[in-house]
Amino acid sequence: MTGHKGKNTPGLRMQYVLMLSVLMLAAAFQAAAAVDTSQYSMELMWEFQPDSDGITCADISPDTTKIAAAGGSYVYMLGRDGGIIWEKNTDERINDIATAIDGRYTVFVTQNGYVYRFNNEGTRVFMKAISGSTLIATAITEDGKTEFAGADFFPVYMLDADGNLVWKQGFSGVLKGMAASDSGDVVAAINGDGSLFAYYKTGSPRWSKSHNYKTTCVDVSANGAVIAVGLDNGDVIRYDADSGEEIFRDNLPFVPSSVSLSERGADMAVSGENSATVYYYSVDFRNFEPITVKTGSFVKSVKLSKSANNMAVVSTAGKLSYYYRYSPNFVQPTASVTPVPKVSVQANVLEIESEPKGAQVLIDNKIVGITPLTLTDVAEGQHTLLIRLQGYQDWERQFSLGGGSNVKIAAELIPLQQDEFPWIPVIIGIIAVIAVVAYIIWRRNRVDYNYLF
Template sequence: MRISHLVLVLLIAAALCVIPAAANIGGDTATIYVTSSPSGADVYDSGTYEGTTPCYITVYTTGTPISHDITVSKNGYYDYHQYVGDVTSGEYITVSAYLTPVVQNGYLDISSSPSGANAYVDGNYKGTTPLTVSVDSGSHSVRLEKPGYNTFYGTYSVSNGQTTYVSATLGSAVSYGYINVQSSPSGANIYVDGNYYDTTPAVITVTSGTSHNVKLVLSGYNVYTQTVSVGAGSTAYMNVNMVSSSDAYLRITSTPAGAAVYVDGSYMGNTAYSSGSSVSYLNVGPLSAGTHSIMLKKDGYNTYTSSVTLSPNEVRTLSITLVQSSPTPSGYAALSMDSTPSGAEVYVDNVFRGYTPLYLSDISEGRHTLLLQLSGYNDWTEYVNFAAGQTVTMDVPLTTAVVPTPSQSSFPILAFAGVIGLAAALVLRRTN
């Protein structure tokens, strides 16, 4: 009898264990549809991997309610989170994730012996050593100057999130000599031991007792190189006839001047200062025919980026106006808009905001309609999604509008015929 009671108790306990499990069984479902910009991001539902965007998540709703917390993750972008909570049967929920890129930068830790040297990165003064400078990832030139010591030059590569250390020992000042450089035609850029100095004709001061590599670069001509040795206090002379080439070149000026110029990611020098009557250009080349990326950077101004396609023997002149940067208010995005040609009217959601080139720092988060209008050119419009803290940079090539040729109206002929007919009728009337 006791055994029978024990069996009954065990059966009841087993039944109680089965009931909660059965409560989770059912066929009713809901759907969570997840997209991202850019697509191809990993999707997690409360920590469980569900696939890559665009992604459909099927949720069973018959059982115990479960809260859903969606995370969208992609390398190079900040994670996107959206809490969905409980869902009901048949519900269709859309999660649209606009991913914000992670800023790609690193650091240069610059020191010198002795310390207190003036430090320049890509031609821009940054302070005195020792110091740490935040820079974009990529290649950067470093120059250290201190009175009574030789100038230090170096090029360093910086990786995203990493620190590159620059430790320079400055040698005491030594005896100098001179190199008198002339070219035909003149205006060639002079590089001595890989560092830019001036344009021809010019006299360059160099350390004596060592050999120096002198390079002349002029748009439309082959690069000329020569090794020169100079004695203390003496002058070596170079008079070079430049030879025409099939390479392409760029002539770049900026407003304001002093911007660091990068072509295909490599630092090329800084734009020169121009007067009102004379424009000075930074000559870049030789470059191969084809498409090249252009970037200009200057402290206090938005970074300018564009691309140019060069033909063989082409010398392209670029005059670039930099837009002064301003802090983007919290919760807003920024828009850096330019057009070719410039001077186009800019409308955001059909509201006039100014003329290209234009920088706006008060764009609300979300989707906006951009419109460019310029007389003689076709209107350009596009829908753009903005994320808080993001700066969207656009350089729009406008297309020339085609004006239809008006057809000649028959109205003048018909009107003239009517006048003749009326005159004839009056004559007949008088004769009758």
């Protein structure tokens, strides 16, 4: 008597084992990573809307200490608390503005084809006509030594610190947008026909792309690694600036009208035509899930800081709104760990510092700025001060203000305890893989005695 022996396919069986093993390990590591997933939100710090013409464009300095804004013929230099440092009337309609580190130089372009450069005191360095047509876009290097300007018809210009023309590069179609990296080594421009052009600092072409849809907006990451472009089908594509290869593609529920990248291009803010929503994408969100910021009116443009912790939003109503990114999942220290002493002092000037710097400051649950910060408009009486920074414990104190003296509060922030690596799900996954492999090996090597008779 003989039994029927089935077909033995060890190669296929081992493929199943390998596939199952990989899936189990991936699930284990995903479970481990999911234990500590950060969540963020954008909170409004302040808003600025001048009595004259409303704001139409804005830029954040690379170190986030200054915010340059323009509206109508007026240009404003603001501090990180939203206060005006200086303002000027140019008697020309301003179309775009950019500022260098710490606001040392600010450039803007006008409807009549002029390029302006101002220093950090608001003094004009030069004013030059470089185009017979309207200038619609500008950019400046981090050190302020080089600037770029784009005209609606024909070229992109590069100027030195004295306003001398270094090169100009033309292309077919009408310029729709232009951007440059902090070093100026990567320059990108788009026309209204769906084309994207990338250039070196020398003006020579890097590469170009043609799309089946019209291009609507463009930006370059500060480090020059990524170029982002928006299309009128709702796509926003991020390209590798060196190779021109597509890195990532997002599809939005509106036509993107403004896009802004963080320093490395991993974080991205996008606004859309006839939309009051800004979509903010971050690598801190699993699968690049965005958070949204509702502005209350249609958004004209958006600008993200290099660190991605700050965002300037200009609305069609002429208002500049400044946001700060923070994590709501901070661990609130208990009174036994962080006591809350009451400081009774008489003061009308309040200075707040933190170590490290750049922490968010709230007084009576209202965001008032980021450290270091000096306030002169805090009302007399009892107040609650809260200082928070991603990765650190919240720092909270009670204080009271009177009048006649200056008060300085310094906060030494304590890092959060980092969770240990969650070995349990990883170990379980490894054990499961070993068990599956052992079972398959046993199945392959065992003797079925039914086949012997």
